[in-house]
Every structure is written in structure tokens, then in C-alpha cells.
Amino acid sequence: MRAVHADAIITGDAGVVRDGAVVVDASGTVVEVGPAADVLPRHAGLPVERARGVLLPGLVNAHTHLELSALRGQVTGGAGFVPWVEHMIGVRAEAFPEDDAEAIEQAVAELDAFGTVAVGEVTNSLSAVQPLARRGIVGRIFHEVFGIERASLEQRVADLPKIMAERVGAWPTLELDYAPSPHTLYTTHPAVVRRLAREARERGSRVSLHLAEHAAERRFLEHGDGPIPGWYELRLKLRRDLLEWPGKSPIALADDLGALGPHVICVHLTDARPEELELVARRGAPVVFCPRSNLFIETRLPPLLNARAAGILPALGTDSLASNASLDVLAEARALADRFPTVPASELVRMATWEGARALGRDDLGRIVRAARPGLFSIEGDAGAIADDPCAFVLKNLRAPRRWIVRRPPRLTNLAGAAS
Numbered sequence: 001m002r003a004v005h006a007d008a009i010i011t012g013d014a015g016v017v018r019d020g021a022v023v024v025d026a027s028g029t030v031v032e033v034g035p036a037a038d039v040l041p042r043h044a045g046l047p048v049e050r051a052r053g054v055l056l057p058g059l060v061n062a063h064t065h066l067e068l069s070a071l072r073g074q075v076t077g078g079a080g081f082v083p084w085v086e087h088m089i090g091v092r093a094e095a096f097p098e099d100d101a102e103a104i105e106q107a108v109a110e111l112d113a114f115g116t117v118a119v120g121e122v123t124n125s126l127s128a129v130q131p132l133a134r135r136g137i138v139g140r141i142f143h144e145v146f147g148i149e150r151a152s153l154e155q156r157v158a159d160l161p162k163i164m165a166e167r168v169g170a171w172p173t174l175e176l177d178y179a180p181s182p183h184t185l186y187t188t189h190p191a192v193v194r195r196l197a198r199e200a201r202e203r204g205s206r207v208s209l210h211l212a213e214h215a216a217e218r219r220f221l222e223h224g225d226g227p228i229p230g231w232y233e234l235r236l237k238l239r240r241d242l243l244e245w246p247g248k249s250p251i252a253l254a255d256d257l258g259a260l261g262p263h264v265i266c267v268h269l270t271d272a273r274p275e276e277l278e279l280v281a282r283r284g285a286p287v288v289f290c291p292r293s294n295l296f297i298e299t300r301l302p303p304l305l306n307a308r309a310a311g312i313l314p315a316l317g318t319d320s321l322a323s324n325a326s327l328d329v330l331a332e333a334r335a336l337a338d339r340f341p342t343v344p345a346s347e348l349v350r351m352a353t354w355e356g357a358r359a360l361g362r363d364d365l366g367r368i369v370r371a372a373r374p375g376l377f378s379i380e381g382d383a384g385a386i387a388d389d390p391c392a393f394v395l396k397n398l399r400a401p402r403r404w405i406v407r408r409p410p411r412l413t414n415l416a417g418a419a420s
């Protein structure tokens with residue numbers, strides 16, 4: 001066991017302890033946390049590490065696409081989702097980012113350097129699974145399923161175990177949960193959305209769904225027109241006059257399909273209306289906002305104030321480097337702090353830590369509390385600014401040095417067949 005004594009501890013879920021101390025055991029599990037004057041005398045004799053600055057639980061980046069990391073700076077934004085995705089597909093066809101092991105390795109190393117312990121990784125290629133596992137970053141792997149032709153999509157789902165074995169080999173760790181996930185409600189056949197959501201619920205797992213991300217999604221699902229049908233025609237060679245659409249809003253459709261509940265992580269909701277957010281809240285669905293990606297693609301912000309009014313405290317994600325400048329989830333909190341000055345900094349930091357862990361269904365992460373194993377890192381800086389408001393300090397000083405104090409070592413399986 002050892003103790004860490006810091007100028008301030010941001011617990012993730014329960015505010016701040018000024019001049020605090022944490023005691024952890026050899027595995028990094030928290031034994032006790034509280035004011036240093038109480039905790040340290042109770043553990044006299046333990047080695048004490050003095051961490052200058054703020055101590056935080058490892059960050060949770062609840063929405064990433066690490067396989068696109070080689071597209072950093074390559075895709076133009078600002079004109080809306082369909083132009084962005086068109087450009088992204090074009091660049092992707094030339095660059096094969098999912099085969100760029102170096103860019104993915106580099107992105108995972110950056111996540112680690114930012115203080116990240118967990119991700120909600122959405123992927124087609126599973127390219128980031130081994131790099132994440134090797135570095136001890138945990139969470140969920142959402143293997144994306146898309147296609148609107150039902151029979152071939154059902155076949156694809158049936159083939160997933162084989163694809164997984166080919167691309168990943170033996171699954172490297174139990175700390176990365178695997179779940180096939182629908183891409184969106186307009187790119188994945190509704191019967192398959194229903195099936196994947198149901199299977200996740202039955203297994204006690206979670207799927208991820210890009211939901212109500214932009215106006216074109218609503219326009220197509222409600223009325224069958226807007227930019228999406230043209231995109232189908234171009235990309236999927238589908239005849240416009242044969243298209244069917246549900247005549248429902250994205251949130252209502254998700255609800256109809258059994259895809260609105262604690263087992264479905266709703267990503268974006270940028271285009272969701274207040275009454276729709278209320279339904280999301282009533283169903284208990286976890287929510288992830290990706291503000292910098294929304295700003296880049298759509299020049300639009302997620303509806304943070306309406307979500308809060310509905311009782312939703314979202315998690316945060318960076319989305320991919322094809323629509324963002326970095327994988328730092330605290331920079332997402334900062335982007336919201338700059339644009340929603342009435343929202344307390346403590347709440348925004350909580351979204352990057354504990355709310356992320358909650359969204360991923362991991363109550364052992366994202367908070368410094370007895371029995372959790374969150375990983376601990378420090379952010380160093382001016383003592384006066386830290387004393388003033390530790391959470392505001394964190395958001396204002398994204399470039400301040402971050403240092404791991406207690407790492408979360410990888411727990412790999414399948415090393416010579418034995419769990420370690």
C-alpha cells in the first residue's frame with residue numbers, strides 16, 4: 001500500500017477534497033480518500049508521495065474511432081455531416097487509415113498521455129483492440145454493423161465471430177467488452193438494430209448508437225428526403241424511388257426498436273429536441289456528447305442546457321481525429337465551459353470522468369472512491385489558481401503537465417492461455 005498527498009483531489013463523483021490524500025493498494029485499488037489531516041495519520045508508516053497540483057481519476061473518453069487516426073487534419077469540416085462524410089470516405093479510400101498501425105499506436109499513446117483509462121471505441125476493423133489492451137486502456141469495443149439490405153446484414157452479423165478471430169486473434173483482455181453495434185438508424189436495417197439492442201440487453205452488455213446527430217438524419221427518417229437519399233444513391237447505388245423511411249423522429253424510432261434504454265449509449269443527440277431528451281432521460285439511456293466534433297462538422301453544439309433540464313448528465317467523447325484536433329476528453333469539457341459559462345466546471349470535469357464511466361457501465365472507474373481502481377494522474381500548476389477552483393484550473397490549463405501517479409496495469413488474458 002501507499003499514500004498520495006495532493007493539493008486538491010477531484011474525486012470524479014463527489015466534488016473536491018482540498019489538501020487531500022488517497023491510500024491505494026498494490027493493484028491500484030482505492031482503500032481510503034479524504035482530507036490529508038484525517039487519512040494520513042490513520043495510515044502512519046506508509047510511504048507517502050507528494051503530488052503537487054490536482055489529482056484526478058483516469059479520464060474516460062466515451063466515444064472514439066481510433067482506426068481513423070491517420071486522417072488527422074485530412075478532412076474538411078464546417079459544411080454539415082453529408083459533405084464531411086463524403087470527404088472522409090474519399091480520403092479514407094486513398095489512405096487506408098485502419099491499416100496504419102503506427103498512427104493508431106500513436107493515438108493510443110496520446111490517450112494514455114492525456115490521462116485516459118477507458119474508451120468507448122467504435123470500429124469497423126478492430127485495429128485498435130490490441131494496442132488498447134497492451135497499454136491497459138479498458139472499456140468497450142463497439143463493432144460497427146451497417147447496411148440497409150436485411151439479408152446480407154444478418155449474414156454479416158452471423159460472420160462477426162469469424163471476422164473477430166481473423167483480425168484480433170485471441171481476445172486480449174476481459175476489460176474490453178465486445179459488442180456488435182448499429183451505426184445509425186438510417187444506415188443499419190431496423191430489424192438488425194432491434195436485434196443488436198436486444199442481444200446487448202440480454203447479455204448485460206451495451207451497444208453504441210450515433211443518434212440524432214444532425215438535421216439530415218431527422219429529415220430522412222421523418223420525411224424520406226433531404227441530403228440522405230442522394231447520398232444513398234451515390235454511395236449505395238440505391239434507387240431513390242424504392243427507398244422506404246419510417247416517418248418517425250430518430251428518438252421515437254430508437255424507442256420503437258427497443259434501442260432506447262440503459263443498454264444503448266446514445267452518441268451525439270445534437271439535433272434532439274427538449275421533449276425528446278426527456279424521453280431519453282425517462283428510458284435511462286446513457287448519453288455521450290462530442291462537442292468539438294459537432295462544432296467541426298456541423299458548426300453546432302450539443303444541447304447541454306436542455307439535456308441538463310431533462311436530468312441528463314452526459315459523458316464526453318472526442319469522436320475521431322477525422323473531425324477533431326486531439327483525443328483529450330478534457331478539451332471537450334473545456335469547449336463546453338467556453339460556450340456554456342453557467343455550467344459549473346465541476347460538472348464538466350465529472351462528465352469527462354465519472355459520467356463516462358457510468359455511460360460505459362464501469363463503476364470501478366472515473367471516480368476516486370473506496371474499492372474503485374480508477375488510475376490516478378496529476379495536473380501541475382499555479383498553487384493559487386488551484387486553491388481558487390481546482391476544476392476551473394483543470395479546464396483552463398489543458399497544456400499543464402499531466403503525470404500518472406497510480407497506473408492501471410493491463411490485465412491481459414490469453415498470454416500463454418493464462419489470466420494474469
Ligand SMILES: [Zn+2]
Pocket residue numbers: 063064065122210267319320
Ligand atoms: Zn462517431
